[in-house]
Amino acid sequence: MLQLFSVTRGVSLLAATAMLALPVAAQSSKTPKYSNEFLNIGVGARALGMGKVQVSLTNDATSGYWNPAGLVNQTHKYDGVLMHSELFSGVVKNDYAAFSMPLDQQSAIGVSVMRLGVDNIADTRNLINEYGYVDYSKIEYFSVADYALLLSYARKLSSVEGLSVGANAKIIYRNIGKFANGYGFGIDAGVQYNRNGWNLGLMARDITTTFTQWTINADEYRKGANSAVAIGNDAIPTNSSEITLPRLVLGVGRRFELPKQFSALVAADLETTTDGKRNTLISSKAVSADPSAGLELGYRNLVFLRGGVGNFQKIQDFAVSSTGTYNSSWKGQYSLGAGVAISGLRVDLALSRLAIEKLGSSSQSNSLIVSLGYGFK
Numbered sequence: 001m002l003q004l005f006s007v008t009r010g011v012s013l014l015a016a017t018a019m020l021a022l023p024v025a026a027q028s029s030k031t032p033k034y035s036n037e038f039l040n041i042g043v044g045a046r047a048l049g050m051g052k053v054q055v056s057l058t059n060d061a062t063s064g065y066w067n068p069a070g071l072v073n074q075t076h077k078y079d080g081v082l083m084h085s086e087l088f089s090g091v092v093k094n095d096y097a098a099f100s101m102p103l104d105q106q107s108a109i110g111v112s113v114m115r116l117g118v119d120n121i122a123d124t125r126n127l128i129n130e131y132g133y134v135d136y137s138k139i140e141y142f143s144v145a146d147y148a149l150l151l152s153y154a155r156k157l158s159s160v161e162g163l164s165v166g167a168n169a170k171i172i173y174r175n176i177g178k179f180a181n182g183y184g185f186g187i188d189a190g191v192q193y194n195r196n197g198w199n200l201g202l203m204a205r206d207i208t209t210t211f212t213q214w215t216i217n218a219d220e221y222r223k224g225a226n227s228a229v230a231i232g233n234d235a236i237p238t239n240s241s242e243i244t245l246p247r248l249v250l251g252v253g254r255r256f257e258l259p260k261q262f263s264a265l266v267a268a269d270l271e272t273t274t275d276g277k278r279n280t281l282i283s284s285k286a287v288s289a290d291p292s293a294g295l296e297l298g299y300r301n302l303v304f305l306r307g308g309v310g311n312f313q314k315i316q317d318f319a320v321s322s323t324g325t326y327n328s329s330w331k332g333q334y335s336l337g338a339g340v341a342i343s344g345l346r347v348d349l350a351l352s353r354l355a356i357e358k359l360g361s362s363s364q365s366n367s368l369i370v371s372l373g374y375g376f377k
Contacts, residue, residue: 033275035244036172036184036210038116038146043096045082045371049337049350050294051308053249053267056192056201060373061098064110064152067203067251068166069192071100071108071154076344076375083371092118096371100152110152117145121177122145125223131253142177146193150188163197172212178220186244199253199267210244245275265296279313281330306337306350346373 044062047054054066061079067255083096093116100110105303119141126138154166172184187208193200216237253267273280282289292310311333337350350369 015234016113019217025262026293031243031245031275033278033362035242035275036146036174036206036212039170039172040247041094041116041317042079043098043112043114043371044373045083045085045337045348045350045369046296046304046306046339046346048085048352048369049306049308049335049339049348050296051266051310051333051335053251053253053269053294053308053310055183055190055203055209055269055272057197057251057265057267058192058201060375061100061110061112062373063098063166064095064098064112064134064150064168065114067190067192067201068110068152068154068188069164069190069201071110071152072102072156072164073192073194074108077102077377078374079375081371081373083369085367087367092116107153107155108157109154110150112148112152114150115145115150115322119143119145123177138290142179144176145174147173147175147255158194163193166190166192166295170210172290173179174212174214178217180216182212182214183211184210184244193254195210197255199251199255201251201253202329203249203251205247205249206244207246209246211241213239213241216241221337245273247274248272259293263298263301265298266294268293280337281312299326299344302341304337304341304348306335306339308335308337344375346371346375348373 042048042052043065047058047066049061054062054155056067058066058070059073059075061074061081063074077080078099078101080099081097083094085094086092087094089173095115096112098110098112100108102108121142121144123140124140127134127136129135129138149171151169154164157163157165166189168184168188170188172182172186174182174184184204188203188205190203191201216239218236218238223235249269249271251267251269253265256264256266258264269292270289271292272287274287276288277285278288278290280288290305290311293309294308295306297305309332312330314328315331317327317329333353335341335352337348339346339348348371352367352369
């Protein structure tokens with residue numbers, strides 16, 4: 001989905017064809033880097049406002065995403081969450097819904113649905129008719145979107161007080177208009193331990209590796225008067241598969257009670273990937289690790305202010321230094337958030353700043369995330 005971020009409304013087929021490079025890459029590697037990366041953007045404005053440090057803290061319906069072991073720790077019998085965010089000036093839409101409930105005093109279940117997509121992409125292959133004239137009625141529109149369904153189960157372990165385990169079964173559907181679609185399946189597993197104000201968590205995503213099978217509609221590539229120009233010298237992709245390697249997230253958190261009914265929640269996560277060298281603070285050919293940290297200040301458990309930082313990347317400047325080389329510096333993804341919780345209703349907002357700079361500019365891309373949560377007995 002990284003290619004989607006450069007898409008603008010009304011793109012020509014040349015831009016749309018570039019997005020199809022994802023299935024093409026899958027032909028050359030069974031384990032491409034950043035496979036199913038849309039599943040790692042994060043959900044819930046509370047979590048995103050804290051820099052996504054949730055593995056040890058999560059205890060509501062979003063636990064199905066962050067760490068299913070947290071489902072047994074939710075404070076309400078039934079809990080639901082809705083979230084909507086827009087990236088890159090509204091080009092990319094990110095939507096999420098989740099619901100969770102207990103089965104008994106020791107176990108709980110949850111279901112989560114996610115969609116990340118770009119809509120209304122113009123297919124202009126037939127814009128010029130057989131007489132050489134522009135015919136706008138021939139423009140068709142399509143969407144590029146990724147979907148995920150997570151079915152979660154969690155259980156408390158009576159042998160150790162405060163210890164719970166959980167797992168996800170996830171089904172993935174990825175669609176690129178009429179051109180291609182992919183189906184995938186994978187398993188996640190998590191552990192959470194809460195004792196004496198300390199919160200510890202471990203989440204293993206794609207623990208069995210996640211398999212995605214791509215099906216290519218080659219006929220759609222060949223349609224249209226300008227298809228030869230759009231495809232160029234690139235070969236038409238063929239059916240292929242890709243494997244998403246495991247990702248481990250270790251988290252720790254601590255809650256502090258402050259004077260005058262204030263409280264502070266401090267947490268940190270260390271996310272480790274196994275698909276090769278990435279642009280992270282800790283990077284090697286075998287694994288790469290990215291630390292993040294977050295803070296939540298609360299008043300009477302009603303009003304909250306949040307902040308977080310993570311996703312550190314080395315960004316190369318486009319200005320040439322005196323030595324004739326390009327300068328580079330480490331930049332992170334910073335976030336701020338606020339929330340209100342009244343009678344089971346939770347309204348959260350987050351503003352996240354991506355560590356991605358525009359060409360020749362120091363400005364960065366901001367995204368606003370809104371989520372609603374409601375818990376009831």
